[in-house]
Amino acid sequence: MESKFCILTDAEDLRTLISSTEDNLQIERTRTLFEEIRASINNNEEEDRSFWRPVLPWGGVYTIRAGRRAISCTPLYVKISLKNTCTIDGFLMILYIILRDNHSFPREVGIFLGRQFVEHFLYLMDSYDYTTVKMLWIWDRMSKRQYRSVIHHAALEIDLFGNEHENFTKNLETMLSTMQESLCTNWSCPARFQEFLQRTININPPHELPHRDPIQSAVEEFFCPKIILCKELGCNGLREFSQRVFCHGPPPFVILNMQLWKSEELSYVPYHLALSQHRYSLEGATLFNKEEHHYSAAFQIDGYWMHYDGLRSDNLILLNKPPELLLLSSLVYIRASDK
Numbered sequence: 001m002e003s004k005f006c007i008l009t010d011a012e013d014l015r016t017l018i019s020s021t022e023d024n025l026q027i028e029r030t031r032t033l034f035e036e037i038r039a040s041i042n043n044n045e046e047e048d049r050s051f052w053r054p055v056l057p058w059g060g061v062y063t064i065r066a067g068r069r070a071i072s073c074t075p076l077y078v079k080i081s082l083k084n085t086c087t088i089d090g091f092l093m094i095l096y097i098i099l100r101d102n103h104s105f106p107r108e109v110g111i112f113l114g115r116q117f118v119e120h121f122l123y124l125m126d127s128y129d130y131t132t133v134k135m136l137w138i139w140d141r142m143s144k145r146q147y148r149s150v151i152h153h154a155a156l157e158i159d160l161f162g163n164e165h166e167n168f169t170k171n172l173e174t175m176l177s178t179m180q181e182s183l184c185t186n187w188s189c190p191a192r193f194q195e196f197l198q199r200t201i202n203i204n205p206p207h208e209l210p211h212r213d214p215i216q217s218a219v220e221e222f223f224c225p226k227i228i229l230c231k232e233l234g235c236n237g238l239r240e241f242s243q244r245v246f247c248h249g250p251p252p253f254v255i256l257n258m259q260l261w262k263s264e265e266l267s268y269v270p271y272h273l274a275l276s277q278h279r280y281s282l283e284g285a286t287l288f289n290k291e292e293h294h295y296s297a298a299f300q301i302d303g304y305w306m307h308y309d310g311l312r313s314d315n316l317i318l319l320n321k322p323p324e325l326l327l328l329s330s331l332v333y334i335r336a337s338d339k
């Protein structure tokens with residue numbers, strides 16, 4: 001188990017292997033995947049609304065050729081099997097659409113995720129090399145704590161079972177980071193001045209319904225100044241929180257974590273959102289099916305909505321009308337002014 005699979009435990013080697021696959025791919029591509037999907041929307045026929053080939057299918061098997069370090073090892077070919085990838089698949093799909101649909105976004109997202117990562121990601125998606133896309137995300141962005149891996153026969157199995165916010169949103173570096181300062185009114189407070197940093201945007205459902213626009217209100221509540229009782233031990237002062245701001249300016253897109261929201265609270269999902277003094281518009285959503293513990297995604301291109309579910313055989317389908325976003329895991333909004 002140890003020496004035989006030495007190559008598999010070395011993330012550096014795997015990264016090299018993944019990047020070298022670029023040289024092996026000789027696909028003649030005249031259009032990007034995004035252009036193919038957009039063309040299929042325009043040419044679609046009523047009876048067949050699915051994209052002509054599966055995109056980012058669930059799971060995946062990545063076969064690697066063992067490198068020099070494994071010469072004495074058998075077998076020469078090893079496999080990596082991916083399981084429960086729906087916790088990253090939907091977001092990878094939406095990330096791809098966002099990056100291809102907005103010219104300035106790859107550069108901006110590259111500031112956070114690395115220019116090489118973004119270029120490689122787009123290249124692999126456009127090459128239909130979906131398992132490698134997932135391997136790139138796993139090795140480049142995820143930490144080892146975020147997945148389970150076991151060696152099973154001649155293959156390494158990586159299981160991504162879990163939560164998509166843990167496996168995807170938390171790995172966007174500081175892109176979604178927001179900061180709020182607070183000051184306690186009590187001069188003898190043990191920690192008068194404090195800074196609160198949050199890397200994701202978790203918004204809470206309203207306490208009572210009905211409400212004008214519960215999602216917009218929840219976003220405002222997340223960003224707005226507030227005064228609460230100070231929670232420092234022995235302090236009975238009031239703690240004043242400043243307006244919350246994005247640490248690195250308004251990000252190209254935001255992911256709102258909607259896990260706490262029930263279906264009845266989601267009857268109205270706004271297409272436009274004012275967020276920290278910037279306008280954002282709805283680009284997509286990820287959906288969660290509790291019974292199957294399965295994630296899928298919906299996104300729009302030119303106002304046409306598509307549903308992506310990696311487990312189906314026709315896994316990308318053009319919808320007749322905007323989807324009902326009642327089983328939300330997240331909402332994805334893009335900064336509006338860039339289009």
Ligand SMILES: [Zn+2]
Binds near residue numbers: 192232
């Ligand atoms: Zn205090």
